[in-house]
Amino acid sequence: MPIVKNVSRAVSQLLQSSGCGCGISIVPVRCIGVSPRQVASDASFHSVSFSESDHPRVLITGGLGQLGVGLAKLLRKRFGKNNVILSDIRKPADHVFHSGPFIYSDILDYKNLREIVVNNRITWLFHYSALLSAVGEANVPLARAVNITGLHNVLDIAAEHNLRLFVPSTIGAFGPTSPRDPTPDLCIQRPRTIYGVSKVHAELMGEYYHYRYGLDFRCLRYPGIISADSQPGGGTTDYAVQIFHDAMKTGKFQCNLKPDTRLPMMYIDDCLKATLEVMEAPAEALSMRTYNISAMSFTPEELAQEVQKHVPELQVTYNVDEVRQAIADSWPMNFDDSNARRDWGWKHDYDLPELVSTMFSFLGSDSRIAQAN
Ligand SMILES: NC(=O)c1ccc[n+]([C@@H]2O[C@H](COP(=O)([O-])OP(=O)(O)OC[C@H]3O[C@@H](n4cnc5c(N)ncnc54)[C@H](O)[C@@H]3O)[C@@H](O)[C@H]2O)c1
Numbered sequence: 001m002p003i004v005k006n007v008s009r010a011v012s013q014l015l016q017s018s019g020c021g022c023g024i025s026i027v028p029v030r031c032i033g034v035s036p037r038q039v040a041s042d043a044s045f046h047s048v049s050f051s052e053s054d055h056p057r058v059l060i061t062g063g064l065g066q067l068g069v070g071l072a073k074l075l076r077k078r079f080g081k082n083n084v085i086l087s088d089i090r091k092p093a094d095h096v097f098h099s100g101p102f103i104y105s106d107i108l109d110y111k112n113l114r115e116i117v118v119n120n121r122i123t124w125l126f127h128y129s130a131l132l133s134a135v136g137e138a139n140v141p142l143a144r145a146v147n148i149t150g151l152h153n154v155l156d157i158a159a160e161h162n163l164r165l166f167v168p169s170t171i172g173a174f175g176p177t178s179p180r181d182p183t184p185d186l187c188i189q190r191p192r193t194i195y196g197v198s199k200v201h202a203e204l205m206g207e208y209y210h211y212r213y214g215l216d217f218r219c220l221r222y223p224g225i226i227s228a229d230s231q232p233g234g235g236t237t238d239y240a241v242q243i244f245h246d247a248m249k250t251g252k253f254q255c256n257l258k259p260d261t262r263l264p265m266m267y268i269d270d271c272l273k274a275t276l277e278v279m280e281a282p283a284e285a286l287s288m289r290t291y292n293i294s295a296m297s298f299t300p301e302e303l304a305q306e307v308q309k310h311v312p313e314l315q316v317t318y319n320v321d322e323v324r325q326a327i328a329d330s331w332p333m334n335f336d337d338s339n340a341r342r343d344w345g346w347k348h349d350y351d352l353p354e355l356v357s358t359m360f361s362f363l364g365s366d367s368r369i370a371q372a373n
């Protein structure tokens, strides 16, 4: 990107040499005073050691959703329990609260977020707070606030405090005019959901802050993620998690997408592995700042067939949700992640058969399988 780099360098030089005392900053520092709310930002964080170490000090926003608790577990194994703070606006379950530092953080509260970053000397931020595709369509003003205004807060704080920032994007950042089979990293992006629009905005703003202010922004476009011990938060791909629970509990599953709706999907361990890998990749390895990642792609019918290998009596019916179906029909069917594979060595571990057997071993399917045989 020689032109972009030159523009960025020229703007920085201009601002540095202006000497006008007008307060123009090369990072987007917001002029705010002391927070009137003296929030004890490190209230649940007394055991933190502030000794210097090589490990990053991590904050995860929106950490009580489908992906955040698993990410915290992985990062704590790598960097130490007290170097990773989970945050959310919800109350954590006991086992989550006792598994490591947890803190209240509303990403719409800029000053509180800044206090948390400063008081805990955060160096890496994983920004997971979001309203997903289906719940976003049900409450557009809230989705716009959380997904767009929240991102602005995070970007400014990350740039101001020199953080390495991870923001996940999604297959939902593409739309009906994008090539769908396969979908490359760089192509038309005209999504038709507020979720998708906010994620394209996040990709572009993050990359802009990278080139303009030097922010170390890293972004992966996740497929639909499938996990056993956490529930999805209201997306279009949720059916692919629900089928396992219903197969186990009732042996009946009603799918809200048509049987031939093909979407890219991934097991959570692969998703979290990719997230850590891209954050640890040397900057020189990254030819881009936003990458597709892919593992498998299937339809509800294909997933049901694989599930029936474990629960043969499973009955699947279809009751299509028009909103979700329209969203799914506009999304990629297959994701081209060749750039991630080439640049930083991305490689998935789970294809459909491994995904399904792993889900059942987590959910303890043995009794049902035994019954079926
Ligand atoms: N799960 C997937 O299939 C998937 C796929 C692609 C991308 N992603 C992205 O990964 C990230 C995490 O996804 P997830 O599935 O865990 O989402 P989720 O919906 O399960 O969790 C999102 C969390 O954000 C929190 N939140 C909402 N408003 C907030 C606010 N004002 N301040 C702070 N937190 C707030 C919620 O309480 C919730 O715990 C999201 O950005 C999502 O877009 C997820």
Ligand SMILES: C[C@@H](O)[C@H](N)C(=O)O
Residues within 6 Å of the ligand: 132, 133, 134, 169, 170, 171, 172, 195, 222, 223, 224, 225, 234, 235, 236, 237, 238
């Ligand atoms: C694909 C992803 O972004 C999310 N699971 C959704 O369906 O909205």
